Amino acid sequence: MTDTQTPQARRRTFAIISHPDAGKTTLTEKILLFGGAIQLAGEVKAKKNRVQTRSDWMGIERERGISVVTSVMTFEYDGRVFNLLDTPGHEDFSEDTYRTLTAVDSAVMVIDAAKGIEARTRKLFEVCRLRDIPIVTFINKLDREIRDPFDLLDEIEKTLALDTAPVNWPISRGKSFGGTYNLSENTVRQIDRDGPAISVSGPDDPAVLGLVPEYERDAWLEEIELARAGCRPFDLTAFREGHLTPVFFGSALRNFGVKDLIDAMGAYAPPPREQQAQTRVVKADEPKMTGFVFKIQANMDPNHRDRIAFMRVCSGKLSRGMKAKLVRTGKPMSLSAPQFFFAQDRAIADEAFAGDVVGIPNHGTLRIGDTLTEGEEIVFRGVPSFAPEIMRRIKLTDAMKAKKLREALQQMAEEGVVQLFVPQDGSAPIVGVVGALQLDVLKTRLAGEYSLPIDYETTRFSVCRWIDSDDQKELDKFINANGSALAVDLDGAPVFMASTAFSLNYEMERWPEIRFTDIKDYQ
Numbered sequence: 001m002t003d004t005q006t007p008q009a010r011r012r013t014f015a016i017i018s019h020p021d022a023g024k025t026t027l028t029e030k031i032l033l034f035g036g037a038i039q040l041a042g043e044v045k046a047k048k049n050r051v052q053t054r055s056d057w058m059g060i061e062r063e064r065g066i067s068v069v070t071s072v073m074t075f076e077y078d079g080r081v082f083n084l085l086d087t088p089g090h091e092d093f094s095e096d097t098y099r100t101l102t103a104v105d106s107a108v109m110v111i112d113a114a115k116g117i118e119a120r121t122r123k124l125f126e127v128c129r130l131r132d133i134p135i136v137t138f139i140n141k142l143d144r145e146i147r148d149p150f151d152l153l154d155e156i157e158k159t160l161a162l163d164t165a166p167v168n169w170p171i172s173r174g175k176s177f178g179g180t181y182n183l184s185e186n187t188v189r190q191i192d193r194d195g196p197a198i199s200v201s202g203p204d205d206p207a208v209l210g211l212v213p214e215y216e217r218d219a220w221l222e223e224i225e226l227a228r229a230g231c232r233p234f235d236l237t238a239f240r241e242g243h244l245t246p247v248f249f250g251s252a253l254r255n256f257g258v259k260d261l262i263d264a265m266g267a268y269a270p271p272p273r274e275q276q277a278q279t280r281v282v283k284a285d286e287p288k289m290t291g292f293v294f295k296i297q298a299n300m301d302p303n304h305r306d307r308i309a310f311m312r313v314c315s316g317k318l319s320r321g322m323k324a325k326l327v328r329t330g331k332p333m334s335l336s337a338p339q340f341f342f343a344q345d346r347a348i349a350d351e352a353f354a355g356d357v358v359g360i361p362n363h364g365t366l367r368i369g370d371t372l373t374e375g376e377e378i379v380f381r382g383v384p385s386f387a388p389e390i391m392r393r394i395k396l397t398d399a400m401k402a403k404k405l406r407e408a409l410q411q412m413a414e415e416g417v418v419q420l421f422v423p424q425d426g427s428a429p430i431v432g433v434v435g436a437l438q439l440d441v442l443k444t445r446l447a448g449e450y451s452l453p454i455d456y457e458t459t460r461f462s463v464c465r466w467i468d469s470d471d472q473k474e475l476d477k478f479i480n481a482n483g484s485a486l487a488v489d490l491d492g493a494p495v496f497m498a499s500t501a502f503s504l505n506y507e508m509e510r511w512p513e514i515r516f517t518d519i520k521d522y523q
């Protein structure tokens with residue numbers, strides 16, 4: 001049986017991770033163009049350039065010209081269904097990005113060939129590594145001056161502790177960039193020439209050497225020899241386990257190397273993976289529908305004030321109109337209008353399979369981390385909270401509205417806009433975020449949707465950790481000793497807040513029986 005015969009085996013659900021400016025938007029656009037999901041290159045770009053499009057859901061996104069929302073783009077190519085989950089590119093807004101990565105089965109890592117691994121790429125990679133997500137690497141901007149390819153591969157291996165297997169190799173670079181040479185198949189793909197790659201006798205075939213400036217030829221042949229002898233061959237198992245990345249060189253802007261990349265995603269990237277629930281592992285080909293919510297987006301359509309919960313289907317088939325069980329509350333929920341998303345549009349989904357992401361309109365019933373099933377009592381793990389990097393106390397300008405504020409903050413925290421910490425000493429709630437933009441989003445939404453004008457005040461806390469221990473007595477002792485620095489999160493889990501990283505470390509050393517964690521699964 002081939003891997004395209006069952007609906008779930010045809011799915012490839014992935015995200016693109018990169019540092020801003022490496023070329024993610026350009027590559028997304030070219031990938032979608034390939035898949036026929038958009039007619040004209042430039043539509044994704046348009047969004048970035050602040051042209052009002054339907055995917056410009058929030059005012060803030062428009063004002064700042066950045067993508068605050070995580071959208072899903074579905075397209076078919078070569079018998080497979082690709083679900084590309086877009087991750088917001090801006091450095092500021094990272095929690096959504098992290099959570100999106102819990103819903104993918106693989107990722108494309110885009111690296112600027114002149115810059116190598118940059119800070120945000122590394123951070124996103126670390127999130128992928130938490131789940132051993134297989135990574136395909138695309139080294140971009142080969143049409144410019146680039147760093148030595150060996151150097152780039154070495155940097156990936158050293159900084160990410162990830163083995164590399166170059167699939168193709170650049171033929172010259174910068175102004176004389178001529179194309180790529182496939183190291184194992186002896187084929188050449190020439191820049192600015194469409195159609196299939198051409199088979200050649202070897203790197204010294206005139207069809208290849210003709211693309212290398214004469215004075216570079218000897219050095220280039222040596223480079224190929226070294227690459228073949230010294231680099232690892234591609235190994236599907238190591239890739240699927242997240243230990244090895246196949247590397248493609250190309251240029252998104254010139255639409256070069258993109259087809260090889262998608263073909264590789266189709267051939268090597270895994271179909272929907274099994275998902276760990278609290279009590280058992282759920283396989284994608286199980287007949288009953290299960291899924292989890294990894295993102296909530298409010299105000300997608302300002303005229304309807306709707307809330308969309310993005311759910312990753314983990315197993316079975318979701319049919320429009322089916323009744324699902326929301327495990328957290330035990331209540332049934334009718335999936336009467338699940339939606340699919342495309343680059344610019346959305347449409348009702350009549351059916352969806354494991355690997356797909358559907359939007360479920362609701363009025364606040366669903367929250368991040370929720371599991372939906374056909375009746376089974378299981379809860380998926382792994383939609384994480386990250387310890388915030390910024391903490392602020394909320395200052396309400398109208399004290400009469402304290403109760404309304406509490407309700408609104410609870411809702412915002414359930415949507416994952418911010419994290420909410422209620423100090424145990426009864427003082428005003430503290431919100432925590434990973435990126436400062438989340439504070440702007442909260443303020444704008446509280447004012448717009450709840451008529452609650454607020455300000456932020458700094459607190460004496462700058463870091464926090466979830467706390468836990470196998471020794472309940474020791475935990476109680478710690479909590480009693482640190483009363484004014486203790487809070488509970490949305491789920492009632494205890495959180496220790498410290499003024500500096502130094503004082504946090506000090507407490508960690510003093511209390512070896514207490515576990516201080518900076519990542520927490522939802523629920």
Ligand code: G4P
Binds near residue numbers: 144251
């Ligand atoms: P991002 O989403 O990762 O932030 O990156 P984006 O695609 O917006 O690309 C960042 C810049 O790099 C853009 O230039 C884009 O045109 C350029 N770029 C992307 N891929 C390539 C490539 O393969 N080769 C070259 N030479 N450039 C590339 P910009 O000047 O910031 O924007 P624009 O004026 O071109 O729109």
